[in-house]
Amino acid sequence: MTERSRRPLAGVLAAMAVSLTGTRISAVALPWFVLVTTGSTARTGLVALAELAPYVLVKAFTGPLVDRTGPRTVSSVTDVLSAVAVTAVGLLHLMDVLSFWLLLLLVALVGAARGPGDLSKEIMVPVAADRAGVPLERAAGLAGVTERLASTVGPAAGGAVVALLGAQTALFAIACCFAAGSAVIVLLLPARRGGSADRAAGPGPTDEAGGAEGAGGEPATPGPGYWHRLGAGFRFLRGDPLLLTVIVMVGVTNLLDAAFATLLLPVWARESGNGPGAIGLANSALGIAAVAGSLVAAAVGHRIRRRPVFFAGFLLAGAPRFLILAVDVPLWAVLGVFALGGFGAGFLNPILGALNFERVPGELRGRVNALGDSLAWAGIPFGGLLAGAAVASFGLAPVLLAGAAAYFLTTNLTGLRPEWREMNRKPPQPRSTVEEAADADAGAGTAPDGRGPAAEPGPTGDLTSARP
Template sequence: MTNDDSKVGDIPGKRSLRPLGGVLAAMAVSLTGTRISVVALPWFVLVTTGSATQTGLVAFCEMAPYVVVKAFTGPLVDRIGPRAVSWTTDLASATAAAAVPLLHALDLLSLPLLLVLVALIGAARGPGDLAKEVIVPEAAERGRVPLERAMGLSGVIERLASTIGLAIGGSLVALLGPLTALAVNAGCFALGSVIIKLALPRSMGHTAEEASSPARKTEPGYWRQFGEGFTFLRGEPLLLTVIVMVGITNLLDAAITSVLVPVWARQSGNGATAIGLMGSVMGAAGVGGSLIAAVVAQRLRRRLVVLTGFLLAGAPRFLILSFDAPLGVVLAVFAVSGFGAGFVNPVLGAVFVERIPRPMLGRVNALGDSLSWAGIPLGGLIAGAAVTAVGLAPVLLACGIAYFLTTNLAGLRREWQEMERTGGQSVPEPSSKDDASRGNANLAT
């Protein structure tokens, strides 16, 4: 007798696209649900409380646990496997999200209880997103898909879900109200959990040898594994440089998204419609860039692709807003920026996966993601204070210059030469990859 988990996906040397298709589908529905809640949850708080301060507090209570919990659950993903973490956390997110409209309908939803629920959603989303990131490289190997192509497809899914999810969220809120949109969000998380549970073999994340080896039974404790992630990153100057650079650009991106664009839209007279157009144009162009990157990125020089992508994606957005240009010109610049941004994540994602031993992928990715996201909650606060102090145009110019210098100075560092592939293969054979990963892991521990 055999079960579904021992079928094609587990047969060594045989190609199976089912795991990659499954994880990409799960990412699509869960990310779409997240973007729906980006519209529905703030609107729900605004219409029920009328307080912008409470709306910001709710957003903070979701994102702070996301970053913190994601940082500390890397060893958990490595120990019990990304498949189990993904479907269980998606189910937890679905339960917490469904409780919001249910408790409101029963007239039991207070602000403190809402804060607890959104904190639970954020705390579950962090490890859930991390687990899906960790699954992608192994799923690509099982399907014999080049790593850059798999990471590019992942980027396409993320940007497409952002574009579609925001549109769906806005439509649902306008037609049926925010509570219906939040219920759809819960349904998306539940569907993502089911997809991961059914489409991915149980062995995903753990080879048969690892599962049965004595070393696995005597693996280091949780906190020692957590410390090993820091130790590994300290010995990887390239990864540290990328993390610091992305952390600064994420802070600047948060500033322009949460404060600078809304202030510009109001001062220019273009209104809230312009905000939606700018986001949609950039998101759609980003989908196109990610699709092209998925096809051709493995043939290009990585350093050139990343630096060009950041050059297009960063400073031009800030500078065009500071020049008081017509909306059509602004939209064109945002489209070019989105296209350039679509090339960045597939390449950086492939670099991380290649340099991190597979058994440590969860804990190192968790630390890297959390460090690079640490500035996001501060972006809006700093930008708001700066605009109040010196005005919009000087802040936009300063942010554009900071973006340009951060990305280009990082790209000039000597360790960035290590970004290019070694050995001429972007996707090694699974057997040799696993052997190398296990060897590196033993040296690290």
Template sequence: MAVSLTGTRISGIALPWFVLVTTGSATRTGLVAFFEMAPYVLVKALTGPMVDRAGPRVVSWTADLASATAAAAVPVLHASGLLSFPVLLALVVLIGAARGPGDLAKEVMVPEAAERGRVPLERATGLSGVIERLAATVGPAAGGTLIALVGPLTGLAVNAACFAAGSVIIALALPRHMGHSAEETPPPDSFPKGSPKSSRAGPGEPGYWQRFGEGWTFLRGDPLLLALIVMVGVTNLLDAGFSAVLVPVWAEESGNGPTGIGLVGSTAGITAIAGSLLAAAIAHRLRRRAVFFIGFLVAGAPKFLVLASGAPLGAVLVVFAVSGFGAGFINPIIGAVFFERIPRPLLGRVNALGDSLAWSGIPLGGLIAGAAVAAVGLAPVLLTGGIAYFLTTSLTGLRPEWRAMDRTREDARERASGLVRDPSG
């Protein structure tokens, strides 16, 4: 995960910059970003049944190999004079489409890694969160430095090398029996009552769309997972508009410029890493629901409101530091809840649907924020965004389904010790 995610973050700097300096068009740069993310979300949603059927190991290394090939083709074709803009878009679509199932497959292997390592699930998801935060913090810095020294094409070549290395690590370095399909040997009573069962054996083996429907049926029948997805989907939309539009506009209007953007992003990223590390160490001992909602309380609305207030940069950095620290606790808890509530044979398709639904608002965040700022100005939009964030992440916690967040862990512990056999709790 560390290798492939770091390569992705480097590419996130190198590819837009390559398009901008070779075409001079901000519109084409935006098109490239869209053509990478749209297939990522769509293909990730649709490949859940494939991950469950084929096993996450083979999907991970083959998807990373496909991403490496497409990424390496960009500098090779450019050097040969064969890289037209339509060809570039086609390669970007391939990169995004392959990244989706590759990322999904690695996520699906986290609970198995936790079992093999004999560590609490919150610790495993916390360490996974640390890797994501480090990649998000170190990758752009490394990518920017690399591009400044040797140009964007070298950055794209490094991205391809990272994907290739990730493919080799997953294919060769994992334990031999890890990452295979959970459908091959489904454990008894591994499905909640009333949920669909599927098996690889027999002439009546379900097809792709039936498997896809099984994942949707399970997800639709779990109120806690649905509540999590809706909440994260709204906050992702708000965060996308915040980072893509509101922070740059604030930096320009406040006079802090690009330096201000870098400082607030780095501050939040560093403290988020610290929060994820602490979550990996102690989150399994804490009440999940309380930590989850406190984390969102400090991670969301305050950063909108401090920018709306016109506070000096020092105060803004303090708020962003606290915000990042709180955010570090959120994803480990979400990951642990998902992995505990979803039966292993359904993990790929349910996770794929959940991730894609939660990410569905991200492409719209910047568009909505940009139109709103143009219509009413920055401060009203920041204030409205902060209020929306607070209502989404606080008042919704009063609904009864959230109580199951703490029960999920207790039921998982009882199952692990052999006290109960029904994973539905």
């Protein structure tokens, strides 16, 4: 493998690292900035909603745009937009002209840009891996390691920057991370002679009329319309029971994880007397162990049988965290269970990512990842709300026990369904290369995977959102 062939994969992973770190820092810095400047917890919660809601909604509907325009272009442009919006927040505050409603607008712009930006980087991974000759499981594992590191380092860095330099400085640090993500994509995935570098990460570019370019740059026949292309993603998911089942399962676990992280864990820390420091220790134990698990998965993931490892990982990562908080045990026991759960969680995203990359045609990755992400994240905003109502009605311990039962049933007993048997089988004609994804949205005929007309090929759901 030459240095040139490794460069695109290294570029995608580096861009993911800096952009995700910026996103994780913003999760600490933005709420704190609002809290210290307005003194209102209600406004702080409203700002968090203003960022998350556009993230999910815009990501759901920009899949066809990413597939048509190309992920390299979308990634670099949205990173720049994110950097500009965050910088504007900081500068307008310095000039004392930042109203709360303008802040909401700029934060919503950040969320709207982060959705397609993160999506674009996800779908560049399999093609960059193909060019580098890296197994999909290993590439997915490296992407998982990158995400886990950003999730572990980002909040810690955000807290340190806010504590030492203030929330204002943290905003400019976030903007620098987003700008660096755009620069990495431009420098390490440069445009090729005779076409965009997007050809290395998805379908070819389009002319101004919306049609795909031909081999010599001349406009080809215009492709199907936006809603037809978006509908192709739904039709593919409906026709792939395994992907659809995984997305629904991950959606349920994401809701449970959101309830756990945003409400159940803080309530436990207060009622147990361990205090907020225990929250940081527990999350650090889980995050560090998850990085270790992802590293192991990246090294040996292409040699393991996915199904038993997948369900064993969920068995460790899910219900035990709920159960350990429901009983009176020392803090070191809680940290041990969180570390064990984190190690198991480290194997999940590499397996889900490889499954996703293998089963979804390249020309549909944008819209299916977008749809899958939105379905998998749909319950997250409601997790804390539902958990709060449940704890107020029944108390903490019964809700923790119910959460453990729901997690176990969702992630293990559902594994008895017949579609899970396909997890260890690679599809007969994997579609991971650019050449296989070149013209399905622009032409007629039968799709190479035999699923139907080329105008209605199949997409991929973001199966990489499993997240304790």
